[in-house]
Amino acid sequence: MLRKLSVLAAAVGLLTVGVAGPALANGGAKEAKDVHWSFEGPFGKFDQAQLQRGFKVYREVCSACHSLKLVAFRNLGDKGAPFYNEKYPNSNDNPWVKAIAKDYEIGDIDSETGDAIKRPATGADHFPSPFANEAAARASNGGALPPDMSLLAKAREEGPAHIYSVVTGYKTPPAGLKVPTGGHYNEYFPGDLTSAWSGSHEHVPPGGFIAMAPPLKDGLVTFDDGTKSTLDQEAKDVSAFLMWAAEPKLEERKQTGFAVILYLLLLSGLLFASYKTVWRNESH
Amino acid sequence: MSGHSTYQPKTGFERWLDARLPIVRLGYDSFVDYPTPRNLNYWWTFGGILSLCLASQLITGIILVMHYTPSAQGAFASVEHIMRDVNYGWLIRYMHANGASMFFIAVYIHMLRGLYYGSYKAPREVLWLLGCVIYLLMMATAFMGYVLPWGQMSFHGAVVITNLFGALPLVGESITTWLWGGFAVDNPTLNRFFSLHYLLPFMIAGVVILHIWALHVVGQNNPTGVEPKSKADVLPFTPYATVKDGFAMSVFLILFAFFVFYMPNALGHADNYIEANPLVTPSHIVPEWYFLPFYAILRAVPDKLMGVLAMFGAIACLFALPWLDTSKVRSMRYRPTAKIYFVFFLVASCILGVCGAKLPDDPVIPHLTTFQLMGSDLNSFVWLSRIAALYYFAFFLIVLPVLGLVEKTLPVPDSIASPALSADAHKG
Structure with a gap:
């Protein structure tokens, strides 16, 4: 009986997890597109070429409005990062890191005069933000605040697939939907369109209005590795890059996990054998 | 402790220490010679698993504090500093965050086991009450710990829960203001929650000692709910229970590791990766x-x-x-x-x-x-x-x-050994 009970308990438990999970997804928006990522699964790794392409998309397009303030230039040369090279275990020595940092200007204080100055960034500096503060960001974006992108891929329920879906999810609004000024209809952006919809309440279109105009289009970025820069490719690459930015230790985590679980399986086997040996003469 | 001590100091130093502070004797009587019912099943391994959870939370927590900044300005960034710049910081933080969930999985199984087998019945009422106190302290600790990263769900969760006290008549508003340390959830709230989040685990550890003490006075319950009557009903804790607990802990750690390494954010909320903003309320606030x-x-x-x-x-x-519970029969096996x-x-x-x-x-x-x-x-x-x-x-x-x-109810066996031994006789 107890065995049956425990099976039942496990089943109920699993059901709870299964039902409770999707409950948190955003209402109204379409479920994110199914994307295959190289970093999925227990042995998943970032595709370095993809991260480099994604970084280029961020740098040339997204960074005009979106900050990446938790990421330092040196991080670009860390293990698993877009510009990692085994020749430069210290990412501050990495020539790509140095070259990228040099192109950015960082506000600083002149140590001699105390004046506010601008100097080229070094590997230790973080990506500078495009706006001085939140008010400035909102003023330049019709009142909307472009979110910081450092953790964006983890701060959305569906992860990088959500970013990919939103960037590729702009559609001509269906007839009967009144799009407000400064808004753009997007099937994957969470929202409730009931008040803007003149049709029947049973058929409110999915999605919401996003202040960001479609940011990417075919051929917007020229990829250095010759990959064709379609909208789909750009969106996928920048989403992968943002996943790296949000979880730079992902590869290290998965690799460590494999070793840890293998060790624990062996340990469990040994302990089970010990248990059987110790208890061999005892009924229970 | 139940029964008289059978500890024999072997070396001169042990004899010397035993006459002054019989701590080795205490350990020996509690974890080596301690008689455990021979019919304990795997549901009884969760006590050990819970000690492991507490130890893991304490160790990872103490390390996290070395790198964490308890202020509304710095908390969120310092957690990300741990994730990105501290050596194995991601591991420590994911262990601590998922460890809380593991702790609760184990405590719920432990409590349900007690409920099913009637482990709360005389003479184990105090043992059960102490367990309830631990559970209450765990809930307070977990709630305050979730506030510390100062993400959106941290902040708005704290607002919702602290506001509950506002429902109390007359004193409600004063209590809420007192909890907040001001007129809204803000920096003082974060600081006091941090202080208490560091204090409560040690109180838990203290009550755990009382819990184990009470356990060792009344002895363990067992699946039959029948008290051990003779030597044939019990086995010494070491090696019998230690090796079984050890195996169960190791299997539990596999589950723990699976979450830490392969789905570290599955039990949390995506919103908590957005820094707290009092002006933006998340669409669903869920604990x-x-x-x-x-x-x-x-x-x-x-x-x-x-x-x-x-x-x-x-x-x-x-x-x-x-x-x-008014039933005279302890274990639901016979109910x-x-x-x-x-x-x-x-x-x-x-x-x-x-x-x-x-x-x-x-x-x-x-x-x-x-x-x-x-x-x-x-x-x-x-x-x-x-x-x-x-x-x-x-x-x-x-x-x-x-x-x-x-x-x-069904007939209850006379002793632990009788059904166990007869089952064995059937097999043989």
């Missing part, structure tokens, strides 16, 4: 999974104050359990009717958990509208949670007191 059943009970009651009282009442039932009510209790608790995660007015069966009752459609999670909450309270307040008086 961590281990609070969901109580959250559902809170929302099931239309009146705020009554809801708060119901929620605390649900926990109070656990404290009163030893005096609510066929109680067993069925127990399964329904399990189901009701899980349903409450699901309801806690949903919007109260969302339909349980999609696209079905029935009729309105007390301001909500009957086909809604709020109504489902009302039914489940009623069962939750009925189980403690009606089923257990009444059933104990009227139930026909």
Whole structure:
């Protein structure tokens, strides 16, 4: 009986997890597109070429409005990062890191005069933000605040697939939907369109209005590795890059996990054998 | 401690120490020679697993504090500093965050085991009460710990929970202001939660010592619920229980590692990766999974104050359990009717958990509208949670007191060894 009970308990438990999970997804928006990522699964790794392409998309397009303030230039040369090279275990020595940092200007204080100055960034500096503060960001974006992108891929329920879906999810609004000024209809952006919809309440279109105009289009970025820069490719690459930015230790985590679980399986086997040996003469 | 000590100091130093501080004797009597019922099953390994959880939370927590900044300005960035710049910081933080969930998985199994086998009945009432105190402290600790990363869910969760005290008549507002250290959840709130989050685990450790002490006075319960009567009923803790607990801990660690390394954020909320912003409220404010059943009970009651009282009442039932259950038979193994009510209790608790995660007015069966009752459609999670909450309270307040008086129980074995040995004889 107890065995049956425990099976039942496990089943109920699993059901709870299964039902409770999707409950948190955003209402109204379409479920994110199914994307295959190289970093999925227990042995998943970032595709370095993809991260480099994604970084280029961020740098040339997204960074005009979106900050990446938790990421330092040196991080670009860390293990698993877009510009990692085994020749430069210290990412501050990495020539790509140095070259990228040099192109950015960082506000600083002149140590001699105390004046506010601008100097080229070094590997230790973080990506500078495009706006001085939140008010400035909102003023330049019709009142909307472009979110910081450092953790964006983890701060959305569906992860990088959500970013990919939103960037590729702009559609001509269906007839009967009144799009407000400064808004753009997007099937994957969470929202409730009931008040803007003149049709029947049973058929409110999915999605919401996003202040960001479609940011990417075919051929917007020229990829250095010759990959064709379609909208789909750009969106996928920048989403992968943002996943790296949000979880730079992902590869290290998965690799460590494999070793840890293998060790624990062996340990469990040994302990089970010990248990059987110790208890061999005892009924229970 | 039960029975007299059989510890024999072997070396000169041990004899010297034993005459001055018999700490080795205490350890020997508690964890080596301590007699354990020979028929304990795997549900009894969760005590050991829980000690492991507490130790893991303490160690990872102390390391996290070395790198964390307890201020509304710096908390969020310092957690990300841990994730990105501290050596193995990601591992320590993911262990601590998922460790809380593991701790609750283990404690719920441990409590349900006690409930099923009647481990709260005389003479184990104090043992059970101490366990309830630990559980209460765990809930307070987990809640305050979740506030510390200062993400959106941290902040707004803290607002919702602290506001509950505002429902209390007369003193409510003063208590809330006092908890906040101001007129809103802000830097002082974060600082006091941090201080208490560091203090409470050591209080838990203290009550755990009392819990183990009480356990060693009354001895362990066992699946038959029959007290050990002779030497044939028991085995020494080491090696018999140690090796079995060790195996169970190792298997539990596999589950733990699976979450830490492969789905570290599955049990958390994506919103908590957005820094707290008092001006933007997340669309769904949901507590961590281990609070969901109580959250559902809170929302099931239309009146705020009554809801708060119901929620605390649900926990109070656990404290009163030893005096609510009137059955003379300890283990539900010999209580066929109680067993069925127990399964329904399990189901009701899980349903409450699901309801806690949903919007109260969302339909349980999609696209079905029935009729309105007390301001909500009957086909809604709020109504489902009302039914489940009623069962939750009925189980403690009606089923257990009444059933104990009227139930026909199965014959209970004379001793632990007799059914165990006869089962063995069957096999042989």
